[in-house]
Amino acid sequence: MSAEDIGIFTIEFPDPFTLSYYNDKFQTLDSNVSFQYPILDGIRTLSTSGVSNGDDPYGIMFVPTLTSSDCIEAEKDFVPANATRRQNLPDVDYSLIAVAPWFSPTCQQEYFAAARGLPVKGFFTYLPSNNSETPPLISDPAWGLGDGGSWKSANRYPVYAIPGISGSIIMQQLNLYSGNITTVPNGRELVDIYAPSSYVRLWANVDTGSPSQLPSLWVFLLVVLALLCIIAGGSSCFLHVLQRRRRRDLRTRIINGQVDLEALGVKKLTVPQEYLDKMPVYNYTREATASEEKEAELLVPPQPLPQARLSLKPSQIPSEPGEPLVRRSSAPSPSAPAEHAHPAFSQPTCPICLDDFEPNITPIRELPCRHIFHPDCVDTFLLNNSSLCPMCKKSTLPDGYCPDIITNAMVRRERYIRRYRQRAQSGTPPEVNAFIGQIRRITSRGRRSSQSQIAATSLPAPASAVPAQSGGRRHGLMGGNILHAMAERRVFSAPVRPQPDIEMGNAAAPSSTIPEHQAATAVPATAEPPTLSPSTSPTCDPIPANSHTRREWARQRALELLRSRRPPEVVALEEAEARRERGWRRVLGKIFPSA
Amino acid sequence: MAAARKRILKEYTECSNDTPPGMKINFDEQNMTEWEILMDGPEQSVYSGGHFKLRLTFPNEYPFKPPVVSFKTKIYHPNISNDDKGSMCLGMLRPDAWKPPNKVISVLHLVRTLLIEPNVDDAIEASIAGEFKDNKKGFEKTAKEWVKQYAK
Numbered sequence: 001m002s003a004e005d006i007g008i009f010t011i012e013f014p015d016p017f018t019l020s021y022y023n024d025k026f027q028t029l030d031s032n033v034s035f036q037y038p039i040l041d042g043i044r045t046l047s048t049s050g051v052s053n054g055d056d057p058y059g060i061m062f063v064p065t066l067t068s069s070d071c072i073e074a075e076k077d078f079v080p081a082n083a084t085r086r087q088n089l090p091d092v093d094y095s096l097i098a099v100a101p102w103f104s105p106t107c108q109q110e111y112f113a114a115a116r117g118l119p120v121k122g123f124f125t126y127l128p129s130n131n132s133e134t135p136p137l138i139s140d141p142a143w144g145l146g147d148g149g150s151w152k153s154a155n156r157y158p159v160y161a162i163p164g165i166s167g168s169i170i171m172q173q174l175n176l177y178s179g180n181i182t183t184v185p186n187g188r189e190l191v192d193i194y195a196p197s198s199y200v201r202l203w204a205n206v207d208t209g210s211p212s213q214l215p216s217l218w219v220f221l222l223v224v225l226a227l228l229c230i231i232a233g234g235s236s237c238f239l240h241v242l243q244r245r246r247r248r249d250l251r252t253r254i255i256n257g258q259v260d261l262e263a264l265g266v267k268k269l270t271v272p273q274e275y276l277d278k279m280p281v282y283n284y285t286r287e288a289t290a291s292e293e294k295e296a297e298l299l300v301p302p303q304p305l306p307q308a309r310l311s312l313k314p315s316q317i318p319s320e321p322g323e324p325l326v327r328r329s330s331a332p333s334p335s336a337p338a339e340h341a342h343p344a345f346s347q348p349t350c351p352i353c354l355d356d357f358e359p360n361i362t363p364i365r366e367l368p369c370r371h372i373f374h375p376d377c378v379d380t381f382l383l384n385n386s387s388l389c390p391m392c393k394k395s396t397l398p399d400g401y402c403p404d405i406i407t408n409a410m411v412r413r414e415r416y417i418r419r420y421r422q423r424a425q426s427g428t429p430p431e432v433n434a435f436i437g438q439i440r441r442i443t444s445r446g447r448r449s450s451q452s453q454i455a456a457t458s459l460p461a462p463a464s465a466v467p468a469q470s471g472g473r474r475h476g477l478m479g480g481n482i483l484h485a486m487a488e489r490r491v492f493s494a495p496v497r498p499q500p501d502i503e504m505g506n507a508a509a510p511s512s513t514i515p516e517h518q519a520a521t522a523v524p525a526t527a528e529p530p531t532l533s534p535s536t537s538p539t540c541d542p543i544p545a546n547s548h549t550r551r552e553w554a555r556q557r558a559l560e561l562l563r564s565r566r567p568p569e570v571v572a573l574e575e576a577e578a579r580r581e582r583g584w585r586r587v588l589g590k591i592f593p594s595a
Numbered sequence: 596m597a598a599a600r601k602r603i604l605k606e607y608t609e610c611s612n613d614t615p616p617g618m619k620i621n622f623d624e625q626n627m628t629e630w631e632i633l634m635d636g637p638e639q640s641v642y643s644g645g646h647f648k649l650r651l652t653f654p655n656e657y658p659f660k661p662p663v664v665s666f667k668t669k670i671y672h673p674n675i676s677n678d679d680k681g682s683m684c685l686g687m688l689r690p691d692a693w694k695p696p697n698k699v700i701s702v703l704h705l706v707r708t709l710l711i712e713p714n715v716d717d718a719i720e721a722s723i724a725g726e727f728k729d730n731k732k733g734f735e736k737t738a739k740e741w742v743k744q745y746a747k
Contacts, residue, residue: 349696351658351694351695351696352598352602352658352659352695353598353601353602353605354602354605354606354696354698376598377598381659385656385659386659390658390659390694390695391694391695391696393691
C-alpha cells in the first residue's frame, strides 16, 4: 500500500552468532546519541506489490550490491564506499529495506534483482539531486526501465521513491552505520551500554496508513450501521420494558379492582372451572312470595317512600332538600344476610331456556349476584363465553380476579378506552361535573354500609333518578371509575324510552303503561334488577333537559353507532389474527412492539 | 346448540300462539335460526297498507346474544338503516342491553311499536330523524311514497 510516511531510526541488536542464547531483541537508540530521520511527505509510491492491507513494511536498511562492473563504477558517484551492504549484516533472515539511487535503468534492474534474492520488505529509491520535491509520478518516463513497467510485478516488495535530498542524507548515514559498534557515531558511549559485538544499523518503518486499513467509506457505513443497530436495539428494549411495565400496571389495577376487563369490553373473560365449582348449586325452592310482593311494590314509581323502608341510617341519607329517593334494593346486602338463604327475587323460570323451575326438584346454580339458572344452561356459557351474569352483566368472578395472561392487545385496548373516556369526560358540560361531584359525595358516604343501594339525587328534572351504586364489588376505588363510566354514558347513550323489557318474574312490569314523562324518571326504579352495574346499563342515563342537548345526544349516539363497536370478540379475533401473522411480521412485532 | 334450538322452538310456539297483529311468521324447521316475517304496516302508522318482509336471525350464542332484525323491504324510518341490510339496532336489540330472558315476541312487539312511533333519539339514520322532528309532513310523505314504491 502507498506509504504515508517513513521513519528511520538507529537500532542496536546483538550478533546472533556470538551469543550462546537466542536473542533477537532490537533496541531503538535514543535520538540524542543516534540518527533519526522521519520522512513525512514527498514520498511517492511506485509499486505496492507484496504489501497487503494493514502491512507496514520495516527492516534493516542496506544498499543492494550491483553485479556489472559498469554499474559498480557508476554507483561510486552516488553511494559512499562504506554504505551498509548485505555483508555488513549478520547472515540471518532479518527483514531488510533496500535503499538505492536511481541513476540508470540497467543498474536499477541489477539493484532490483539483487534485492529479490533477499528477504527485502521494501525498496527505497531516489533520483539523485539536492532538492526535496516529491519525486515524479510513476507514469513519468524517469521511472522507465525499458520493460514496459513489468519490474513492478516482478518485484515481490513495494518500491517507494523519496526526495533526492532525503536519499543522499540516508546514504551518508548508511556510510556511517556500517562498521562495528565502536566506529559508529557516539560509538564510545554506546559501547559502554551494549556488547562490543552488537550491531548498530539504520532501521526503517513505512507507515502505510491507518492500521485497520478499511477504506473510509466502509468505516462510515459501518459506523452508521452500528448506530442504527444500537438505536433499534435500544428502542426495542425500551418498548419491551415499557410494555412489560404496562402489563404489570394493568394487572395491578385489575387486582385492585380499578379495572374490569370484561365490563370495559377489553377482554372476554371466562370463568375457570374451579371458580364455577364454588358457586352454589341447590334444589329450587319456592319461597319468594314475600319478595315478589315487595318487588311489585317497588315497581310502582315510588313517590316519597315511607321512612321505614329506608335501609340506611339517617346519617347516611343524603340531606338534599328535595325528595331523597334512597331505596332498598331487593338484592341481598351483606349487612342483612339472615333474610336471604335463597335468592331474594322471584325467579320461577330459567331465563336461558325459559323452562320453569320445579320446586325441590330442579337443581339450580346461583351466581354471586343471586340470579339463578339451570346449571346446564349457565355453566357452558360461563365456561366458554363470558364471566358476566347474563341477567345483570355483573361479573361472577371474585374481586380482583386477573386472567393468567395479560396480553399487549389487552393493554392497548384498555388504554384506548381509558383515554377515550377521559376525553369524553373532559367534554362533559359543567352541570354534569357538578352532578358527578354530588354522586361522589353520596357514594363515599354510603360506601361502607351498603352493598347496593339506589340513590337518587335531586337534580333538575328529568335527570332526577340516577342509580349510583356504591360499588359492592369494587368498593371506593372503583367508585370514581363508575362515575366516569356514567359520565361517558351520559354523553353517548340515548335517552331512556319505555321499552317492554321482559324481566324474570316481573309480572307487574308493564312499563309501557307508565306515562312517558314518568317512565323517564322511573325507569331505573322499575326495569332493572337492583344489582345492575351502571356501566353496562343503557337505561341509567339522565336525559338532557333541553332540546339542544338532546339533539347533540342524538348526534353523538349516531356517531357511536357508526363507529364500529369492537366488542371483546373483536379483540379475541385480533389476537388470533396476530398469532396467525406471517413469520417476518411476527418477528418484527416482537422486536418493535407497537406501544 | 341443542338448548338454543329447544328455546327457539319454544319461542316459536309462543309467537305463533300470540302473533302480534298483522304479522305472519314463516318458520322452517330445517333452518330454525332464520325466521322470515311478513308484516303489514300498522294501521295507525304511515306505513299502513305496506307489506314488509323481515328476517330474524338468531346468532349461535342465542339467547346470550340478541337476535338480528333486518328489514328486507326498504323502509323510510329513522331507526332502520337505509341500506340493503335494513338493520335495526336499538333498545333491547343492542348487544350490551340484551338479556337472555328477553323473548322474540317482545322483539316483534318492539318492531311494531317502532313503526307506529319512531324513536328519533336512538336513530340510526340521523337525517331521517331530523326530518321527522323538524318536518313531519315531509317525512310522512316520503315514507308513504316508499311504501307505495317498495312495500306493495
